[in-house]
Amino acid sequence: MALALHPTIDAFRAACQQARDGGERLGLVPTMGALHEGHLRLIDEAKRHSDRVAVTIFVNPTQFGPHEDLSRYPRQLEQDLQLCEARGAAMVFAPSASEMYPPGEQTRVSVGKLAEPLCGRSRPGHFTGVATVVTKLFAIAGPCVAVFGRKDYQQLKIIERMTRDLCLPVEVVGHPIVRESDGLAMSSRNAYLSSEDRKRALGLARGLSFASMAYQLAGERSAAVLKQHVALSLAQEGAKVDYIELVDAAELTEISERVADEQRAVLATAAYIGDTRLIDNVELGVDPMPIDVSREVRGG
Ligand code: AMP
Numbered sequence: 001m002a003l004a005l006h007p008t009i010d011a012f013r014a015a016c017q018q019a020r021d022g023g024e025r026l027g028l029v030p031t032m033g034a035l036h037e038g039h040l041r042l043i044d045e046a047k048r049h050s051d052r053v054a055v056t057i058f059v060n061p062t063q064f065g066p067h068e069d070l071s072r073y074p075r076q077l078e079q080d081l082q083l084c085e086a087r088g089a090a091m092v093f094a095p096s097a098s099e100m101y102p103p104g105e106q107t108r109v110s111v112g113k114l115a116e117p118l119c120g121r122s123r124p125g126h127f128t129g130v131a132t133v134v135t136k137l138f139a140i141a142g143p144c145v146a147v148f149g150r151k152d153y154q155q156l157k158i159i160e161r162m163t164r165d166l167c168l169p170v171e172v173v174g175h176p177i178v179r180e181s182d183g184l185a186m187s188s189r190n191a192y193l194s195s196e197d198r199k200r201a202l203g204l205a206r207g208l209s210f211a212s213m214a215y216q217l218a219g220e221r222s223a224a225v226l227k228q229h230v231a232l233s234l235a236q237e238g239a240k241v242d243y244i245e246l247v248d249a250a251e252l253t254e255i256s257e258r259v260a261d262e263q264r265a266v267l268a269t270a271a272y273i274g275d276t277r278l279i280d281n282v283e284l285g286v287d288p289m290p291i292d293v294s295r296e297v298r299g300g
Contacts, residue, residue: 004090008099009095009140020142027053027144028147029055029056031056033059035057035083042147042149057080057094058094061129063125063127063133065123093137100136111127114127118243127154130155130159131158142169143170150175151280154268183209183290183291184198184204185204193276201273202237207229208282209290216284217294234269240271245267246267248264249264249266265283265284266284
Protein backbone atom coordinates (compact mmCIF):
# COMPACT_ATOMS: atom_id res chain seq x y z
CA MET A 1 0.00 0.00 0.00
CA ALA A 2 1.26 3.49 -0.86
CA LEU A 3 2.57 5.63 1.95
CA ALA A 4 0.30 8.51 3.00
CA LEU A 5 2.05 11.80 3.81
CA HIS A 6 0.23 14.12 6.20
CA PRO A 7 1.61 17.62 6.73
CA THR A 8 -1.31 18.85 8.86
CA ILE A 9 -2.45 17.93 12.35
CA ASP A 10 -6.08 17.55 11.28
CA ALA A 11 -5.30 15.12 8.45
CA PHE A 12 -2.93 13.01 10.54
CA ARG A 13 -5.33 12.90 13.49
CA ALA A 14 -8.16 11.81 11.18
CA ALA A 15 -6.01 9.08 9.59
CA CYS A 16 -5.06 7.72 13.04
CA GLN A 17 -8.68 7.73 14.12
CA GLN A 18 -9.74 6.03 10.90
CA ALA A 19 -7.25 3.23 11.53
CA ARG A 20 -8.63 2.65 15.03
CA ASP A 21 -12.22 2.85 13.75
CA GLY A 22 -11.31 0.07 11.35
CA GLY A 23 -10.27 -2.06 14.32
CA GLU A 24 -6.54 -1.56 13.81
CA ARG A 25 -3.96 -0.97 16.50
CA LEU A 26 -1.81 2.06 15.74
CA GLY A 27 1.98 2.11 16.07
CA LEU A 28 3.85 5.42 16.34
CA VAL A 29 7.54 6.09 15.69
CA PRO A 30 8.51 9.70 16.49
CA THR A 31 11.72 10.89 14.80
CA MET A 32 13.53 13.99 13.62
CA GLY A 33 14.13 12.42 10.20
CA ALA A 34 17.46 11.79 8.43
CA LEU A 35 16.45 8.21 8.95
CA HIS A 36 18.97 5.40 9.36
CA GLU A 37 18.75 1.70 10.17
CA GLY A 38 18.25 2.51 13.87
CA HIS A 39 15.03 4.35 13.10
CA LEU A 40 13.94 1.63 10.67
CA ARG A 41 14.29 -1.02 13.37
CA LEU A 42 11.88 1.03 15.46
CA ILE A 43 9.42 0.73 12.57
CA ASP A 44 9.96 -3.06 12.61
CA GLU A 45 9.33 -3.08 16.36
CA ALA A 46 6.20 -0.94 15.97
CA LYS A 47 4.92 -3.40 13.36
CA ARG A 48 5.28 -6.22 15.88
CA HIS A 49 3.03 -4.32 18.28
CA SER A 50 0.47 -2.86 15.88
CA ASP A 51 -1.39 -3.17 12.59
CA ARG A 52 -0.54 0.20 11.07
CA VAL A 53 2.60 2.20 11.66
CA ALA A 54 2.86 5.99 11.53
CA VAL A 55 6.27 7.66 11.52
CA THR A 56 6.55 11.29 12.55
CA ILE A 57 9.34 13.42 11.09
CA PHE A 58 9.79 16.75 12.79
CA VAL A 59 12.98 18.59 13.71
CA ASN A 60 11.60 20.04 16.92
CA PRO A 61 12.98 23.54 17.48
CA THR A 62 12.07 23.68 21.18
CA GLN A 63 14.48 20.89 22.09
CA PHE A 64 17.51 22.67 20.63
CA GLY A 65 19.49 25.21 22.64
CA PRO A 66 20.43 28.58 21.11
CA HIS A 67 23.95 27.40 20.25
CA GLU A 68 23.03 23.91 19.09
CA ASP A 69 22.73 22.44 15.60
CA LEU A 70 19.07 23.17 14.71
CA SER A 71 19.87 24.97 11.46
CA ARG A 72 22.37 22.38 10.21
CA TYR A 73 20.47 19.31 11.40
CA PRO A 74 20.20 17.01 8.33
CA ARG A 75 16.88 17.18 6.49
CA GLN A 76 16.07 14.70 3.68
CA LEU A 77 12.31 14.21 3.55
CA GLU A 78 12.12 12.58 0.10
CA GLN A 79 14.64 9.90 1.02
CA ASP A 80 12.99 9.40 4.42
CA LEU A 81 9.61 8.83 2.78
CA GLN A 82 11.08 6.16 0.51
CA LEU A 83 12.72 4.43 3.48
CA CYS A 84 9.47 4.50 5.48
CA GLU A 85 7.51 3.05 2.59
CA ALA A 86 10.09 0.34 1.91
CA ARG A 87 10.04 -0.63 5.59
CA GLY A 88 6.25 -0.94 5.62
CA ALA A 89 5.12 2.19 7.43
CA ALA A 90 1.63 3.22 6.34
CA MET A 91 1.85 6.94 6.98
CA VAL A 92 4.17 9.79 7.77
CA PHE A 93 3.32 12.95 9.69
CA ALA A 94 5.76 15.68 8.68
CA PRO A 95 4.41 19.00 9.93
CA SER A 96 6.00 22.44 9.60
CA ALA A 97 7.29 24.24 12.69
CA SER A 98 4.36 26.66 12.55
CA GLU A 99 1.87 23.79 12.37
CA MET A 100 3.25 22.41 15.63
CA TYR A 101 3.96 25.78 17.25
CA PRO A 102 1.45 28.32 15.88
CA PRO A 103 1.63 31.96 16.90
CA GLY A 104 0.45 32.45 20.47
CA GLU A 105 1.32 28.96 21.71
CA GLN A 106 2.94 29.14 25.13
CA THR A 107 2.40 25.84 26.93
CA ARG A 108 5.30 23.59 27.87
CA VAL A 109 5.48 20.22 29.61
CA SER A 110 8.06 20.39 32.35
CA VAL A 111 9.77 17.27 33.59
CA GLY A 112 10.94 16.58 37.14
CA LYS A 113 14.06 14.98 38.51
CA LEU A 114 14.57 12.56 35.63
CA ALA A 115 15.50 15.55 33.46
CA GLU A 116 18.20 16.87 35.81
CA PRO A 117 21.27 14.63 35.28
CA LEU A 118 23.08 13.52 32.12
CA CYS A 119 21.93 15.38 28.99
CA GLY A 120 19.58 17.54 31.08
CA ARG A 121 22.54 19.14 32.81
CA SER A 122 24.40 20.04 29.64
CA ARG A 123 21.34 20.87 27.54
CA PRO A 124 19.11 23.12 29.69
CA GLY A 125 15.51 23.09 28.48
CA HIS A 126 16.13 20.16 26.11
CA PHE A 127 13.79 17.74 27.85
CA THR A 128 11.07 20.37 28.25
CA GLY A 129 11.14 20.63 24.46
CA VAL A 130 11.13 16.85 24.06
CA ALA A 131 8.32 16.30 26.56
CA THR A 132 6.25 19.08 24.99
CA VAL A 133 6.54 17.81 21.44
CA VAL A 134 5.98 14.17 22.37
CA THR A 135 2.90 15.13 24.39
CA LYS A 136 1.60 16.99 21.34
CA LEU A 137 2.33 14.02 19.07
CA PHE A 138 0.54 11.67 21.47
CA ALA A 139 -2.42 14.08 21.68
CA ILE A 140 -2.63 14.22 17.89
CA ALA A 141 -2.17 10.48 17.22
CA GLY A 142 -4.40 9.29 20.07
CA PRO A 143 -4.27 5.80 21.59
CA CYS A 144 -1.29 3.90 20.18
CA VAL A 145 1.91 1.99 20.87
CA ALA A 146 4.87 4.35 20.58
CA VAL A 147 8.40 3.05 20.08
CA PHE A 148 11.53 4.88 21.25
CA GLY A 149 15.20 3.90 21.13
CA ARG A 150 17.36 3.24 24.17
CA LYS A 151 20.09 5.22 22.45
CA ASP A 152 18.38 8.21 24.05
CA TYR A 153 18.04 6.37 27.34
CA GLN A 154 17.16 9.38 29.48
CA GLN A 155 14.59 10.49 26.90
CA LEU A 156 12.95 7.05 27.00
CA LYS A 157 12.75 7.08 30.81
CA ILE A 158 11.27 10.59 30.78
CA ILE A 159 8.67 9.68 28.16
CA GLU A 160 7.68 6.54 30.06
CA ARG A 161 7.22 8.55 33.26
CA MET A 162 5.49 11.46 31.55
CA THR A 163 3.04 9.11 29.83
CA ARG A 164 2.16 7.58 33.18
CA ASP A 165 2.04 10.89 35.06
CA LEU A 166 -0.19 12.59 32.48
CA CYS A 167 -2.39 9.48 31.95
CA LEU A 168 -1.73 9.53 28.22
CA PRO A 169 -3.41 6.64 26.34
CA VAL A 170 -0.12 5.39 24.91
CA GLU A 171 1.92 2.27 25.50
CA VAL A 172 5.60 3.19 25.37
CA VAL A 173 8.01 0.52 24.12
CA GLY A 174 11.81 0.80 24.26
CA HIS A 175 14.13 -0.68 21.64
CA PRO A 176 17.83 -1.57 22.08
CA ILE A 177 20.55 0.59 20.52
CA VAL A 178 21.23 -0.25 16.88
CA ARG A 179 24.93 -0.05 16.00
CA GLU A 180 27.09 0.07 12.91
CA SER A 181 29.06 -3.13 12.28
CA ASP A 182 32.08 -1.67 14.11
CA GLY A 183 30.00 -0.78 17.18
CA LEU A 184 29.31 2.94 16.70
CA ALA A 185 25.77 3.77 17.80
CA MET A 186 23.81 4.88 14.73
CA SER A 187 22.85 8.53 14.80
CA SER A 188 21.72 11.13 12.29
CA ARG A 189 24.56 13.25 13.66
CA ASN A 190 27.16 10.70 12.49
CA ALA A 191 26.72 12.35 9.08
CA TYR A 192 28.63 15.36 10.46
CA LEU A 193 31.76 13.29 11.09
CA SER A 194 34.81 13.49 8.81
CA SER A 195 36.36 10.10 8.04
CA GLU A 196 39.04 10.76 10.66
CA ASP A 197 36.45 11.73 13.28
CA ARG A 198 34.33 8.73 12.32
CA LYS A 199 37.19 6.51 13.59
CA ARG A 200 37.66 8.60 16.72
CA ALA A 201 33.93 8.37 17.45
CA LEU A 202 34.42 4.70 18.29
CA GLY A 203 35.97 5.90 21.56
CA LEU A 204 32.51 6.07 23.14
CA ALA A 205 31.51 2.49 22.32
CA ARG A 206 35.00 1.17 23.11
CA GLY A 207 35.08 2.79 26.53
CA LEU A 208 31.63 1.46 27.36
CA SER A 209 32.73 -1.96 26.15
CA PHE A 210 35.77 -2.06 28.44
CA ALA A 211 33.58 -1.01 31.36
CA SER A 212 30.98 -3.58 30.42
CA MET A 213 33.63 -6.29 30.24
CA ALA A 214 35.05 -5.27 33.62
CA TYR A 215 31.55 -5.40 35.11
CA GLN A 216 30.65 -8.76 33.62
CA LEU A 217 33.89 -10.69 33.61
CA ALA A 218 35.83 -9.20 36.52
CA GLY A 219 32.88 -8.32 38.75
CA GLU A 220 33.95 -4.67 38.88
CA ARG A 221 31.37 -2.61 40.78
CA SER A 222 33.27 0.58 41.58
CA ALA A 223 31.71 3.63 39.93
CA ALA A 224 35.08 5.36 39.66
CA VAL A 225 36.73 2.40 37.94
CA LEU A 226 33.85 1.78 35.55
CA LYS A 227 33.76 5.44 34.54
CA GLN A 228 37.54 5.51 34.22
CA HIS A 229 37.36 2.94 31.41
CA VAL A 230 35.25 5.36 29.39
CA ALA A 231 37.40 8.36 30.29
CA LEU A 232 40.52 6.55 29.10
CA SER A 233 39.04 5.60 25.74
CA LEU A 234 37.72 9.09 25.13
CA ALA A 235 41.08 10.59 26.07
CA GLN A 236 42.84 8.21 23.67
CA GLU A 237 40.69 9.60 20.86
CA GLY A 238 41.13 13.22 21.92
CA ALA A 239 37.39 13.55 22.54
CA LYS A 240 36.06 16.32 24.75
CA VAL A 241 34.00 14.78 27.54
CA ASP A 242 30.60 16.28 28.22
CA TYR A 243 29.73 13.68 30.85
CA ILE A 244 30.47 10.13 31.94
CA GLU A 245 27.88 9.03 34.49
CA LEU A 246 26.85 5.85 36.24
CA VAL A 247 23.17 6.04 37.15
CA ASP A 248 20.35 3.93 38.49
CA ALA A 249 18.53 2.49 35.46
CA ALA A 250 15.05 3.52 36.63
CA GLU A 251 15.51 6.80 38.51
CA LEU A 252 18.71 8.03 36.82
CA THR A 253 20.12 8.96 40.22
CA GLU A 254 23.89 8.96 40.44
CA ILE A 255 25.66 5.84 41.68
CA SER A 256 28.63 7.52 43.30
CA GLU A 257 30.34 4.59 45.06
CA ARG A 258 29.46 1.08 43.97
CA VAL A 259 26.74 -0.70 42.04
CA ALA A 260 24.76 -2.55 44.71
CA ASP A 261 23.72 -6.18 44.35
CA GLU A 262 20.48 -6.41 42.39
CA GLN A 263 20.80 -2.79 41.28
CA ARG A 264 20.31 -2.08 37.59
CA ALA A 265 22.90 0.44 36.46
CA VAL A 266 23.38 2.38 33.24
CA LEU A 267 26.74 3.81 32.23
CA ALA A 268 26.15 6.75 29.92
CA THR A 269 28.41 9.19 28.14
CA ALA A 270 28.26 12.24 25.91
CA ALA A 271 31.36 13.54 24.18
CA TYR A 272 32.37 15.91 21.44
CA ILE A 273 34.28 14.46 18.52
CA GLY A 274 35.38 17.66 16.85
CA ASP A 275 32.21 19.79 16.89
CA THR A 276 29.86 16.83 16.93
CA ARG A 277 28.22 15.82 20.20
CA LEU A 278 27.58 12.08 20.39
CA ILE A 279 25.91 10.01 23.12
CA ASP A 280 25.99 6.32 23.99
CA ASN A 281 25.18 4.06 26.93
CA VAL A 282 25.08 0.49 28.20
CA GLU A 283 22.97 -1.13 30.87
CA LEU A 284 25.67 -3.08 32.69
CA GLY A 285 25.19 -6.83 32.76
CA VAL A 286 22.16 -6.55 30.48
CA ASP A 287 23.27 -5.06 27.17
CA PRO A 288 25.90 -6.89 25.14
CA MET A 289 29.32 -5.24 24.87
CA PRO A 290 29.00 -2.70 22.01
CA ILE A 291 32.39 -3.90 20.71
CA ASP A 292 33.95 -7.23 21.59
CA VAL A 293 37.09 -5.99 23.34
CA SER A 294 37.66 -9.22 25.25
CA ARG A 295 40.79 -10.09 23.24
CA GLU A 296 42.27 -6.62 23.37
CA VAL A 297 44.91 -5.42 25.77
CA ARG A 298 43.93 -2.08 27.23
CA GLY A 299 45.89 0.78 25.73
CA GLY A 300 47.30 -1.43 22.95
P1 AMP B 1 15.95 11.08 16.51
O1 AMP B 1 15.51 11.15 15.09
O2 AMP B 1 17.41 11.13 16.70
O3 AMP B 1 15.20 12.03 17.38
O4 AMP B 1 15.54 9.64 17.03
C1 AMP B 1 14.21 9.18 16.89
C2 AMP B 1 14.08 7.89 17.63
O5 AMP B 1 15.01 6.95 17.12
C3 AMP B 1 14.39 8.02 19.13
O6 AMP B 1 13.49 7.19 19.85
C4 AMP B 1 15.80 7.51 19.22
O7 AMP B 1 16.12 6.98 20.48
C5 AMP B 1 15.76 6.43 18.17
N1 AMP B 1 17.11 6.11 17.72
C6 AMP B 1 18.01 6.92 17.12
N2 AMP B 1 19.17 6.28 16.89
C7 AMP B 1 19.00 5.02 17.36
C8 AMP B 1 19.83 3.87 17.43
N3 AMP B 1 21.08 3.87 16.98
N4 AMP B 1 19.33 2.74 17.99
C9 AMP B 1 18.06 2.72 18.48
N5 AMP B 1 17.23 3.77 18.44
C10 AMP B 1 17.68 4.91 17.89
